[in-house]
Amino acid sequence: MNKQKLIVALAVVVLSVGLFSYIQYGCSNKAAVTAETADKKPASRRHQTTGVVSVDIKEHNGTLHLLLGKNEQGQHSVWYQTSTDQGQTWSEAVNTTADLDISAKFHRGNDARLAVQEDNIVAVWMSRVDGAPHNAGPMMSVRSSDAGQSWQAATMPADWEGPHGFFAMDGNDEKISLVWLDSREQIGKGSQGLRYTSSSDGGQTWLENKTLDRQTCACCWNTARFDEQGQLYVLYRDKLPSDMAIGQVNKQDEWQRLSTVGAFNWDFQGCPHIGGSLAFDESRQLFHATVTTGEESKAGVHYLNSADQGQHWNTPVQLGSDTAVHSDLAVAAGGQLLATWDQITATGFEVVYATSYDQGQTWTEQQQLSTLGIRASHPRVVAVDDAFVVVWTQTNADNVQELQTKLISHDS
Amino acid sequence: MILNQFKGKVALLVIALCFIVGCNESPTTNSQQVVNDFVKGSYNNILKQNKNQPYLLMFWSQDCAYCMKELELLGSLVKSHPEAKLITVATDPFLDVNFIRNKMASFGLQDTQAWVFAEPHAETLYFEVSPRWRGELPFTILVDGDNQKTKKIGMLSEHVITTWLSKV
Structure with missing residues (x-):
């Protein structure tokens, strides 16, 4: 009997020690132990956004040119389409990379970009190099000299073979110009530099690269547009502070930084992943821009314009709420403006727009573009004769990202 | 009968011993760091689990050079x-x-608590953590023992860390 009591007492002691040990180490260990913590997941659950993961759109002489980067089961490809009826119908898509084995690192915010110069069309994107820092690789380029019917691999525009990203391109009668970010020369922590080159033979050869700004944001998209005089304007996110800036490359390929676009004095040591947009109203001599800031008291998307070719900008007008993030805008021949942006909600991004009929002085209430509750982001807009064409990507029920298009009348 | 009871007690003892051994195989003694799924509700769970104790919660990304600098600082x-x-x-x-x-x-x-976003659309989690967070990184929340939070978007300065440490 005594022996049995001794065994029971011993068992109680052992259980008590066990319980104490569990409480002390099992429940309050530095490594989390929660309902979600059972680390039985496989080491690799590689998640990739599939479907349309990159979008660029340009209007050139009445034709819309669309470039889509796709990821289908890990296979990347770049597709080109046109529309000659203001986005109502589109040509059959051409796989520009059909003869190439590409591994691309493009996503919304670091999209493949295109430039159009009559029948010459050039597209560029960041390649993916597994194991490289951020898996980022040198740019890849394809070109067409028959208005997009056939495509071939093109000479790399960069003369430095490290990773390049956040491209912006435009073309006019004389040249195709390209800007991008790379870290061939590192100035300060986590920054890259803004580089430039151009081609006067439709993307067959490129000029020696130039540095436009040695220290810029490392991860924000750029915007580049030619004006009618053949000067290229580049909108990019600067450093110290991290406000947007604009500069001009003249016809002699000389660079001049013009101004800060939205002087919010946002001092940000990090990665915003947000650029801006730029549109020209040549007939009214107005530059229009949208920029995003994270400066605490002014967070969100802001509209500004300049009446002196980007030397000075008016007081910013905030568009939407402080959760607005990625924006674009376009100006119609009649001066009407449409700005579109996405904003974060509890169910993810949604896309909205607003219009202005007085050169940006006042704006309509924001209108919903994407379906409520469906994740939609990164809208782009171009103006055509009678309408604005807005495109964006949204996730369908199968969790695949699709392109969405909407035509909005200039007068609506 | 007595023999059976004795066997039962021995079995109980063995189970208890296994329990102790099992409990002591905690993540800190395991060579693999636990990486938890950060889903909707995880942020509130972290707040609850760490109530009334100071901690630093840092959000990072593999593509964020500043995040690497901050992780180095935290190391x-x-x-x-x-x-x-x-x-x-x-x-x-x-x-x-x-x-x-x-x-x-x-x-x-390697001995700190690690999580990974486990929702396909990161911004839904941004919104839950802070409705004004647009995904800028690094994003750090420093919580003191009174559950007061200091939210810092962008790389932490040593001054911010020192101030927080003074309250730890």
């Missing part, structure tokens, strides 16, 4: 202040857990 912090509790969250949805473990180990953070 130094852990060495000099082992009592400081750090929690890191990778915001790349479903980022490879071995990549996270290696990254944490490279900064000396």
